[in-house]
Amino acid sequence: MSSTTLAREIHISAVGMAQPQANIKQHHQLPISTRHLTTTSGDYDTSNPPEVRKYLRTYGMVPPAVESHEQQMQRCLNILALKSSNIEKWQYLTQLRATNVHLFYRLLAQNVKQITPLIYTPTVGEACQRWSELYTQPEGLYLSYSDRGHLYSILQNWPHNVDITVLTDGSRILGLGDLGVGGMGIPVGKLALYTACAGIRPEGTLPLCLDLGTNNKALREDPLYMGSRREKVSPQEEKEFLDELMAALTERWPGIVIQFEDFKNPFPALERYKDTYTMFNDDVQGTGSVITAGIISAVKLAGIPVRDHKAIFLGAGSAGVGVAKQIVEFFIKEGLTEDEARRKFWFVDSQGLVTNDRGGRLAEHKVYFSRDDNEGRQITSLEELIDYVKPTILMGLSTIGGAFNAEILQRMAQLNDRPIIFPLSNPSSKSECTFEEAVKHTDGRCLFASGSPFPTLEHAGKSLTPGQGNNMYVFPGIGLGAILSKAVSVTQDMIYASAVGLATSLNESETQQGWLYPDIRRIREVSVSVTRHVIRAAQDGGVDRELAIRHLDDAQLDQYIKERMYDPFREGEKIQDEVNQLFATVSGGATAAPIELVSARASCHL
């Protein structure tokens, strides 16, 4: 509950009660932590008119001018322009979210293209690396391994009603490795996007960082490091901890959606919990969905039948395998058998081509795509593999910045009219190539998407816009769809549906320009489409519990979704309505008018 909501509830509950003072007293008696955490909403918003300031008891505590949203946002943009580095901009935006959450989201919604890279990839990568150095204020919950046995009671410290949590153990943050509790930046950043892109109310989001130790020795030895200085717990210990956590989260907030993020090995938890909790893993499933949507568009633009595509994946981790598995699903829907679809993929990891006979034990998640047709040949260079396979698609999920060098890109351009090049590693420094390099070495012919944003550029007199194949296009809608349908689990069909929702949300102009993804500035509209597809899949699969929305047609369902999306531009209006109602009650001579409002009116001659 935000401070505004809290204050409002108390003030509103005062209406019609015999002893309003008792309620006001109750407000003052709230535990200190609750009061602290609830003073961040829009109480000090300079767009509040005088009567709202009096209602909130913030009158006199902000400068007298009543500002328009535009004026407020212009000031924020001016302040951002004064900051010389992205991390300083990130710090300013963090502070803004903590002190005026609605203004923060107005700014983000209005300037999504410009602000997203400052609160999410790439800047969030540096924020995570420097978390303990820059730490200023609480923004979520930290749960340590030594807290086991008490997780439920710690969750009770969180004062809000939670709809969705993003949790990480910090063990694989973007392509930056194990950052321990510095990983907290990722849940904070992703949840900001849940709110900005899909309108999940800010106080319904819980960033959660699991402090289960870190294998990053430099961090453990850093005097400022704010996590436990121990090595990462064993997989068995992690499993037991997560078992307790999943039960505690669901008991504390029945219906909560739990999103796992940036775990070094996400597969055991995904397998263990996917059918029993409303959970998903964004790196495996969200990435799979967003890239499948991009591939659906790219395959059309490349003009080659699905059957003739072949893909090389550099990187065979959670994201790589998650992406390939969902493209397999797409290929099957396009008429291939599962075996034909699976054989369209060649995976390369740090040891080279993933094959059955290369020696050593193959990680379980790689087995499905491991090749058995290499006739004893072990290929360790990407260049050699490209000559051997002659792929139409080159994906990068390897964390190796610059791995798609000039020769590789040129070779892809020799082999294909429209080579599909997706360097997806984050942040930008880990991208397998830049947009500029891809355009230069393929003579502007590539169909391109990267994980982190790159600027538009001019080539041969044409303006070329890169696709951003980032899971931010889908996870907000997957989360909102699961919340609104009250899904008992997040099924594979719901995930696949999110890809279809995204792929079908390009408008005519975007399709004509050959874009793979819609304009990010339309993200809220896109999220409605993704959410509707996710809800439909939940209904078709019978995992929904919100039966009242089953009968809605698509237009009605879209309307239902939109009405439930938090809109930071309307928060002021809502509170103004409440004040108007309250004044009407007072003027109407009700006996139980809140005493402080009456005195505010009297002393201020309203």
Ligand SMILES: NC(=O)c1ccc[n+]([C@@H]2O[C@H](COP(=O)([O-])OP(=O)(O)OC[C@H]3O[C@@H](n4cnc5c(N)ncnc54)[C@H](O)[C@@H]3O)[C@@H](O)[C@H]2O)c1
């Ligand atoms: N675009 C997106 O939305 C998105 C989503 C999820 C993950 N990612 C990015 O994908 C990357 C990988 O994530 P992950 O979860 O799969 O990580 P991971 O650690 O599970 O996998 C990394 C893989 O890269 C391989 N690799 C490492 N060095 C290599 C080398 N020199 N040559 C070839 N392969 C090498 C590893 O063997 C491993 O298979 C990260 O940078 C992450 O930021 C992007």
Ligand SMILES: O=C(O)C[C@H](O)C(=O)O
């Ligand atoms: O966080 C992102 O930007 C995407 C993805 O989840 C990643 O791990 O890189």
Ligand SMILES: [Mg+2]
């Ligand atoms: Mg991630």
